[in-house]
Amino acid sequence: MLAERFIKSAVIYVIIGMALGVHMGMSQDHSQMPAHAHINLVGWVSMALMGLIYKTWPKTGEHRLAPLTFWLAHLGLIVMIAGVAMIYAGHAEFEPVAGIGSLITFANMLLFAFLVWRGLQD
Structure with missing residues (x-):
């Protein structure tokens, strides 16, 4: 169940990240590229990998x-x-x-x- 929750969440994040990317491309405003990258890498890639592991x-x-890792x-x-x-x-005050x-x-x-380390010891 935990794995499935991570994978489903990852799919939601990739949709959000791609939608932001499309919006940036259409508007020619790429100021949110760092947010876009973090959504895709941490939201999509990391959560998908956690779910698959x-x-x-x-x-x-x-x-x-x-x-707790999910939350x-x-x-x-x-x-x-x-x-x-x-x-x-x-x-900048949001740093x-x-x-x-x-x-x-x-x-x-x-x-x-x-x-992971603990779980792979056996």
Whole structure:
């Protein structure tokens, strides 16, 4: 179930990321390219890979903290993207928001790495 939630979320993020890319191309305003890149790389690629890893190696998702990776992934990404989008819209005061989102995302990846390492020991 955790794997499927990650994969479904990844599909939603790639649609959002591609829609933003199409909008940037049509409007010739590429100021949100960093937000677009983060949505696609962290939202689409990272979440899809996390889902596929949880699906391929089920032991990685058996720890009681595994569901937390799903919620932290979303929280970190949403906060980071909001901050990055605002920074590139000319609001430098949102740099701490992007930083907080990045730290949440990094902490989550450390947790995920621990779960993968632990799950692949057997």
